[in-house]
Amino acid sequence: MAEAASKDQCTESETKESSEKSDILECAVCLQTCVHPAQLPCGHIFCFLCVKGIANQSKKCAMCRQEIPRDFIEQPNLLEKPQQTEVAEGFDGGYQWFYEGRNGWWQYDERTSRELESSYKKGERTCEFLIAGFLYIVDLENMLQLRRNDPSRRRKIKRDFATIPKKGIAGLRTDESTIDTSTESRNVEGRTEDNVVPITPSNTPQSPTSGRESPRDEQDIQATMERISSLQLNSAINEIDNSVESDQE
Template structure:
């Protein structure tokens, strides 16, 4: 549509264009390129229209902008895409115990248990934690929404809503449900998956 402005489609920076294959490359069959962030998809999902995006990019479009249509063809998709995401690269969503020296970060699920942060957000949280003596509370955009990460209280809350928050922690923890809202595809096999969990842990001051 000539003259239509879509805020989710922007020119591809030269550095990204050089570092990534084009969207139509043969590699898209394995790891598609997201047309929102223009990088290889992180936890890619496929919309009913068959277009593929990073799960966090589509989740951000819905949560931050209340837009529930494909950024490319504008076909509306059901909310189940966000509430019950099914990644097309399942090996990314596999439970792995904390057996390395890499610290993993988690935020509390509304229904009990913990969600692991996505890889990009987790690296930013870890970097901020290492600098917490200088900045104990930092802003961080997650899925298009600005949050505050408070390391003194070990909580996360939406900017401007400090009275509603979730706890955060780093591993190892039990009852890890998945990554950033995506259930582990083999969830029933890992320790703690069927553990009875407490009621939702959303706290109000």
């Protein structure tokens, strides 16, 4: 009886382990566990950053070669959204790694952050990472990230508290980043840009917007018209005189 019970327990544990392994999604591009798994319309699943690299280069699925929709990177089908625990947790009491973006900072994905932290702790000056299909060199002394095949493509990085304002994680906006993005479209006075009336430069011709900006009275207009007509008459008379003189000659 005891042997049968132990066999049953072993079978259950093996079944549980196999089911857990089957639940782990592996990326066919980086050959690692999927980070922020994204499913394409064709059904294949990759890391979001791996899909981003494919979309920027071949624009086709790495498995079946089906075309990737143009708006997929902006509106990806994520099987697991970035969790708040991933946003809040950090190293050494709450530190995380960030890279500079437009109007804010992005947090590195979990895997890249761990590798950066490991190189940082070892005192390494530089390290290399494959991100979105490109190989990057990270200069930990000057806190810069450079693309290996194009060093001019660079951006600042930093190691800071995980709780600082951020745009999101690895190009994916988190729930807390929506507050910051909603205020980006507002000006200093707090009004949305749609409601702001642009100020016309002083050297730009303007059409009158009211009757008060029209000429003061009709006399000015009549005087102007008379000048124009007199000029036309004078020019006509001169032409006649010239033609008469030419005939006489």
